[in-house]
Amino acid sequence: MSFGRGNRAGFALVMLVLLLLQFYVRPRLWDGRVAPDFLIVALLVIAMGSRPGVGAIAGLILGLVADALTPARVGAGMLAHTVVGYLASWGRAVFFAENILVHAGMFFAGVWIRNLIVVIASGTSGTSLVEEMLVLAPLQGLTTAVAGMLVLYVVREWFAIRLDV
């Protein structure tokens, strides 16, 4: 997957749709702690088609957005999204994953790692941390993975994504 001149407009359109899903559709339909996070879907879509450095920068920017909206600890989201963006881009370059389950696993792991870093950097500990990591983050990872796979399925032609079973 690459974002050449031909599909830049398509890429911008996908990002716009993901922002609409995050800020307009999700609050109307399903507003909860385990609701799918379309910001991280956007980050992983960017990271999967870019170099790790670009993934890290995209993570930094989207993390800043997340921190501005829930400023429990400004900077925690930036750090988390930076790491996830870099790892997603690096991991895809290393594993050459074109399998549908590997893609879903990347979405799941991205949400889980992001939430882990955010809650630790925000000073959460004890049973709350355990519950977040074992219950809430996996559930949100699952919903985000489903949403991410739907997004990839829709845009697979534009970005030349193979979703082998």
Place this chain on the structure above:
Amino acid sequence: MLSASDRTYSRRDTATLLVCVALSLVILLMPPALGQGVASSLRETVLAPAIWLQARAQEGRTSRARFAAVVAQRDSAAAAAQFLPVLTAENRRLRDLVALSGRMRLRYVAAEVLHQSSATDDRMLLLDVGTADGLRGFEPVLAPEGLIGVVASSTEQTATVMTWAHPEFRVSAYTADGRVFGLVAPTSGSMASEAALEFRAASYRDTLAPGTPVLSSGLGGVYPKGIPVGTVVGVAREQEGWERVYALRPSANPSSVAHVMVVLERGETLADAFPSDSILAAVRADSIARAALADSVRRVAIADSVRAVIRDSLARLAIPPVRPPAEVPRGGSVDAPRPAPASDTATP
């Protein structure tokens, strides 16, 4: 084997990652006020369209529910009005009574909560009101069930709320019967989905029964007096001979609340605005006790007055004491009995 350009790109990627991580750490470790400033300025500028969009979505979501509720109320009222107009009027009156906004004596602004899909969403809430609506900072935020938190920072159109689930949240509180004062803080290490509160600094000799309502005391000047904070569940822990810490079930849940009220005025009580069932029960119990006491006093007073009336009546009807007949002198007469003095027969 990597080519020279690949190695250059790889080094550049690593350097980019390090710069981004360093930037994140700098912002993470800088004073919270600076971080809040950065977040506020972002919300005011580049994120303003996103927040506007989410506010509209929230309105759309809640307006559907409000519309359904209004339709249901209208249908119920229409059905009842056909048969029981008096009951309908009373129903409307009661509905007005339970409306919190109608009971608020202090100036407030209503706000919608813009929930985020973040792990820390229940600690800090984003509201769609700001300085343009009169917010200045440190205003209490209320739900119909009780206290949600306090405004931590505000911009022109948005505000962030530190909820009671935030580790730094504190509120001075007292029990509804006024016996025990203490400090309410979030429970450390509780489950995130079951975040709870603690009522601290309650002296060891004071025991609180489960179900006792705990209200804000008004001390400190931030929270008005009388806002429900929670209900005593039991003893969380205790230091022998020194203090007991009670576990509280919070009155309001920040993660599920959709609408809140931000109180703009300070320094007065809001006790009348929150007649929850438990508080009403306590007030009713207190009223019943006071009424019983007053009734007893009244009965004693009535008994006293009745006794006085009977005594006076008897005194009025009393036959004067008959003097032993004196020896009648020969050729003399016996004096007729004299009437009792006027002061003895006078009724009070």
